[in-house]
Amino acid sequence: MTDRDLDETARAILRANDRGGYTIPTGGLYPFQWNWDSAFAAWGFSTFDPGRGWDELDTLFAAQWVTGMVPHIIFHKEDAGYFPGADVWATGATPPSSGISQPPVAAILARRMHEATGDTERLRALYPKLLAWHRWWRDWRCPNGVACVTHPWESGRDNCPDWDLGMARVDTSDVGEYTRRDTGHVDASMRPGKEDYDRYIAIVQFGRACGWDQETILRDGPFLMGDPAITFILIRANRDLAAIARVLGEDDSSPLRWADDLEAALPWLWSDALQAYVARDVATGSFASAISSGAALGLLAGVENAAMEARLARIWDSVRYGIPSNDPAADSFDPRRYWRGPTWPVVNALIAIGLQSAGRVEEERRLRRETAELIRQGGFFEYFDPLDGTACGGDNFTWTAAIWLAWANGKD
Ligand code: DGY
Numbered sequence: 001m002t003d004r005d006l007d008e009t010a011r012a013i014l015r016a017n018d019r020g021g022y023t024i025p026t027g028g029l030y031p032f033q034w035n036w037d038s039a040f041a042a043w044g045f046s047t048f049d050p051g052r053g054w055d056e057l058d059t060l061f062a063a064q065w066v067t068g069m070v071p072h073i074i075f076h077k078e079d080a081g082y083f084p085g086a087d088v089w090a091t092g093a094t095p096p097s098s099g100i101s102q103p104p105v106a107a108i109l110a111r112r113m114h115e116a117t118g119d120t121e122r123l124r125a126l127y128p129k130l131l132a133w134h135r136w137w138r139d140w141r142c143p144n145g146v147a148c149v150t151h152p153w154e155s156g157r158d159n160c161p162d163w164d165l166g167m168a169r170v171d172t173s174d175v176g177e178y179t180r181r182d183t184g185h186v187d188a189s190m191r192p193g194k195e196d197y198d199r200y201i202a203i204v205q206f207g208r209a210c211g212w213d214q215e216t217i218l219r220d221g222p223f224l225m226g227d228p229a230i231t232f233i234l235i236r237a238n239r240d241l242a243a244i245a246r247v248l249g250e251d252d253s254s255p256l257r258w259a260d261d262l263e264a265a266l267p268w269l270w271s272d273a274l275q276a277y278v279a280r281d282v283a284t285g286s287f288a289s290a291i292s293s294g295a296a297l298g299l300l301a302g303v304e305n306a307a308m309e310a311r312l313a314r315i316w317d318s319v320r321y322g323i324p325s326n327d328p329a330a331d332s333f334d335p336r337r338y339w340r341g342p343t344w345p346v347v348n349a350l351i352a353i354g355l356q357s358a359g360r361v362e363e364e365r366r367l368r369r370e371t372a373e374l375i376r377q378g379g380f381f382e383y384f385d386p387l388d389g390t391a392c393g394g395d396n397f398t399w400t401a402a403i404w405l406a407w408a409n410g411k412d
Contacts, residue, residue: 003409006375010401010409013380014044017398018052021059022076026382026394029185031079035060035072035102036156037399039109040346044402046113053113054122057106061129063097067214068136070106070129071097072153083181084201090208099204099212100154103230104137104237106130108300108353111240112406114247124248130241131252137234138258140214145265147230148282150217151203155227158200159192160325160339161290161332162279166225169283172198175205190336190392199223228269228277229294232301235259236354266303275307290330291315292339293347296323300354319386321370322348328387335385336392342383345371349403372408375400 001009017023022033023041030037038060046053063074075086075096086096093099107130114123141148149155152163175198182191192200203223210216218224238259245252269277271287276295279288296312298305318328322343326333335341348371355364374384374391380400382393 001376003376003411006404007409010044010380010404011048013396013401014041014398014405016396017041019076021055022074023056023398025399026397028081029182029394031082033060033063033074033076035070035074036105036346039106040349040399040402042106043109043113043406044398044404046117047405050113050117050119053117054119054126057110057126060106061126061133063093063095064129064133065093065097067140068132069101069140070104070133070136072100072102072156073098081181081185083179084204088201088204088208091212098153099207100149100151101133101136101141102154103156103233104133105233105350107134107237107241107244108233108350111244112353114244120247123244127241127244127248127250130244131255134234134238134241134255134258137230138261140218141230142262142265143218143224143282144226144268146226146228146262146269147234148224149227149230150207150221150224151200152196152223153200155230157229157292157294157325157339159196159337160292160294161330162227162229162288162292162294163223163225164332165284165286165288166223166279166281167196167199169281170199170202170222172202175202186393191338224282226269226280226282227294228279229292229297231262231266231269231277232294232297232303233350235262235301235303238262263301263303274311276311277303277305277308290332291327293323293325293344293351296351297347297354299358300350302354302358319343321374321384321386321389322367323351324386325383335387336390338383338393341386342392343371343374343386344383345375345403345408346399349407352407368408368410371403375404375408380404 025037042053042056064070089098091099152158238255241255271278276291315327324343325339326341333341352364352367378391381391382397
């Protein structure tokens with residue numbers, strides 16, 4: 001297949017996954033609208049149908065809670081093929097949604113969409129919603145400065161090694177019986193394990209039992225960990241939101257202040273042992289024991305640290321394709337199991353945005369070349385083995401098609 005054929009296929013995947021105003025990540029495995037998947041879908045659509053790209057973000061933000069939170073799943077239509085569905089979350093939201101959020105990449109991608117399309121009015125309509133969401137992160141997810149997550153699903157990097165410590169403390173004794181659906185769609189060896197799922201469900205049950213009351217979740221919830229990835233994403237997203245505000249002539253310095261505050265709090269995530277920013281358990285103060293792609297997203301935020309960069313360069317050089325989600329030298333590394341080793345085209349695309357901004361041309365080109373190679377060889381899968389390039393997870397994946405169109409198919 002030529003790159004031109006791949007362009008066609010990528011556009012066809014976005015069209016096929018379009019459910020009318022929103023795009024599912026892939027049929028079967030993920031039959032609803034997911035938050036950060038949708039932001040990438042919007043970016044992909046913007047390369048050939050800008051109006052449809054903005055519509056995607058509008059549909060996502062139409063599900064925003066009055067608190068400013070933008071949920072991680074919006075259950076537009078019932079589908080028994082996914083667990084846990086709207087009935088398990090029981091948030092009472094309209095449209096039905098989950099009770100947690102997901103990485104706030106929308107402002108980063110909306111800024112790029114605006115630069116490419118010049119659709120200032122579509123951006124203007126989104127701006128207050130983005131601002132409210134970022135304020136929600138500041139008010140409800142930064143209890144000690146950095147961005148924290150209350151559920152591994154909120155991080156978007158569900159079973160990465162970052163969460164092992166916090167997950168080990170989650171009590172699963174009252175979870176009860178349930179049936180997973182994900183392993184009916186994808187090889188179980190590429191998905192989180194049963195112990196992970198018990199804990200995921202236990203955390204959802206806590207949220208549901210307290211009526212998704214954020215004070216209770218932060219104070220007494222079973223899981224709360226500082227997340228380097230979301231901290232870095234939010235630093236970048238706040239600075240991009242400030243740039244959006246300037247374009248729109250809005251006079252609000254909050255996003256810049258929020259970005260500076262996040263950056264000032266970063267030392268709390270610094271592990272001397274690993275010489276990197278890593279996840280940290282709020283309750284115990286313990287650090288995660290491996291360097292994940294969360295650290296690599298420091299490049300997206302423009303956070304410079306020579307010691308960490310040396311570690312990241314070694315990790316990148318130890319695989320063949322892209323930035324792995326876990327350090328291949330770590331005991332927890334598993335090259336095909338979801339976020340415990342595979343390389344994710346979308347994460348590579350975010351890191352590349354940072355490399356582009358920093359003028360790091362050669363590294364950006366290498367990352368793009370390696371990501372494009374995976375797609376040329378394996379197709380539009382969800383993630384890939386970083387050692388041998390085996391395609392993993394769901395096929396015909398929206399965000400992989402989107403980043404192909406918006407970034408990876410760059411020709412040089
Ligand atoms: C899943 O169900 O695997 C999702 O990652 C949750 O958001």
